[in-house]
Amino acid sequence: EPEVTQTPSHQVTQMGQEVILRCVPISNHLYFYWYRQILGQKVEFLVSFYNNEISEKSEIFDDQFSVERPDGSNFTLKIRSTKLEDSAMYFCASSRLAGGYTGELFFGEGSRLTVL
């Protein structure tokens, strides 16, 4: 069964360092997302991406964050200068079509980011 894969599963970094989280969405999916979950809290939307550009982003997704699809298969989230409060599980997700149609969103297993 096709699945969304994410690497690394866990990354520990020093505050101020750059981090890149990688995702391989399901191959025939067109919409890509990043969500995050701070321990014990809700799953929060960060950004959606379609046709090689950002469709929508939340208030959390400030100038420190960026996304790209460098090679047609990988979908990456970059945090330029990490802060302590960026520590969270980051989930990549993909869907074939947007909500309102067959819009099931499929998630990866997550990348745990710990900022020290």
Added chain:
Amino acid sequence: DQQVKQNSPSLSVQEGRISILNCDYTNSMFDYFLWYKKYPAEGPTFLISISSIKDKNEDGRFTVFLNKSAKHLSLHIVPSQPGDSAVYFCAAAFLYKYIFGTGTRLKVLA
């Protein structure tokens, strides 16, 4: 701005009984609703969904009900099994955006 709310942070149910998880939303533009199950340190797993043109969708032990006038949806699990113990998130979607509730931790007691 909590557009999707799950007001019960936790729920305990005896094995074999019905589990009812509730979710409320505020934005009438949402047109697709989903339920996800999540275990610790894993990604959310899709369970069942419903379009806004329907009021009920069933898949095995799982049934989702949608009351658009009340902006309320619920997930029924019958019969509940110990393996159903997890955190359940509802989500509401419109166009590109999926908004998740805060989750309800279900514990099914053997």
